[in-house]
Amino acid sequence: MDRHPKLSIVLATKNRACYLDRFFRNMEQQMLGCGCPAELIVIDGASTDGAIEIIRRYEHLISFWVSEPDTGVSEAVNKGLARARGEIIKLVGDEDLFYEGAFKKGVAYLDEHPQCDCVIFHSNWLFEIENGKHYQFKLTEPSGQITFETLLQLIFIKLPQPEAAFFRSKPLRQISGYDEKLHLYAYWDLWLRQLKAGHRLFAVPEIIMD
Numbered sequence: 001m002d003r004h005p006k007l008s009i010v011l012a013t014k015n016r017a018c019y020l021d022r023f024f025r026n027m028e029q030q031m032l033g034c035g036c037p038a039e040l041i042v043i044d045g046a047s048t049d050g051a052i053e054i055i056r057r058y059e060h061l062i063s064f065w066v067s068e069p070d071t072g073v074s075e076a077v078n079k080g081l082a083r084a085r086g087e088i089i090k091l092v093g094d095e096d097l098f099y100e101g102a103f104k105k106g107v108a109y110l111d112e113h114p115q116c117d118c119v120i121f122h123s124n125w126l127f128e129i130e131n132g133k134h135y136q137f138k139l140t141e142p143s144g145q146i147t148f149e150t151l152l153q154l155i156f157i158k159l160p161q162p163e164a165a166f167f168r169s170k171p172l173r174q175i176s177g178y179d180e181k182l183h184l185y186a187y188w189d190l191w192l193r194q195l196k197a198g199h200r201l202f203a204v205p206e207i208i209m210d
Contacts, residue, residue: 010080014045039063102208106166162187
């Protein structure tokens with residue numbers, strides 16, 4: 001934890017205690033296997049459901065955490081970005097489950113493709129039904145360099161998950177992260193602004209998470 005991190009993992013969460021124990025165990029696996037020094041930053045929006053107790057239980061994994069009111073996910077993510085020290089940024093959700101070696105693949109891709117500013121992998125699209133089982137459906141997987149045209153086409157074939165992306169921190173900071181006036185589709189706006197700024201985004205049709 002004392003080494004300067006190459007990878008900064010940022011979690012924005014609020015009142016999601018039911019997911020956090022599994023989340024932190026998954027993050028420990030990913031951080032140990034990513035092949036580089038990593039830090040985990042947790043921005044909690046003043047949870048009242050017991051989440052803080054779980055966060056404290058995993059403080060050995062966390063470089064920085066705070067629990068305070070915010071205006072939503074976009075502000076929370078930007079708070080995390082302001083604290084991040086790594087050259088690669090990984091945004092994560094508390095209910096995400098990453099497959100073994102997922103973070104190592106993201107870091108390795110950016111190391112091997114210096115022309116890439118953001119790489120977007122893919123996730124399983126799962127919905128939980130009443131009996132506790134999960135229903136999965138498949139959509140076309142985008143692949144290769146993303147342009148304005150292909151990004152707009154993705155609306156009709158598959159919306160890439162922001163949690164499946166790995167960003168270089170310097171280009172991300174140049175466009176100031178998320179627009180805090182937006183919430184649900186702030187990541188879509190982010191990718192549009194990245195393309196407008198000349199950033200190079202690539203999609204890899206490999207599933208790394210549920």
